[in-house]
Amino acid sequence: MSKRYFYEKVRQFHETFGHPEASAPQPLELDRAVKRSVWTAEEAVVEFLHQSARNEAEFLEAVATFQQGFEQAVQKSLQDAPPNGRRRAARRARRRAHGCALLRDGQFRRARARPGAVV
Helix, strand or coil: CCHHHHHHHHHHHHHHCCCCCCCCCCCCCHHHHHHHHHHHHHHHHHHHHHHHCCCHHHHHHHHHHHHHHHHHHHHHHHHCCCCCCCHHHHHHHHHHHCCEEECCCCCEEECCCCCCCCC
């Protein structure tokens, strides 16, 4: 399925449920991005951990562990380029520096070492 297919499905969902639509992909307003992130975390993290835990104590311990990991992810993100559109360029530069090759579809793969190359 093409990217256009998924774009059209999302556009149709937004139109059906009265969400704002853009004629082209663009960043969300921060308030809407935060609300969507909270909903996503509820669905993808909280309910998942709750269903995986055997009891309330285990669930709360899992949530605390997740929160520590989340804080580490925040700190890691703060070390990246500022969130002003240059993040992708910084990520690509970092991956190239670690020996990754950029493919035509925008994905990276580990570059093969050339014979005799110092790694």
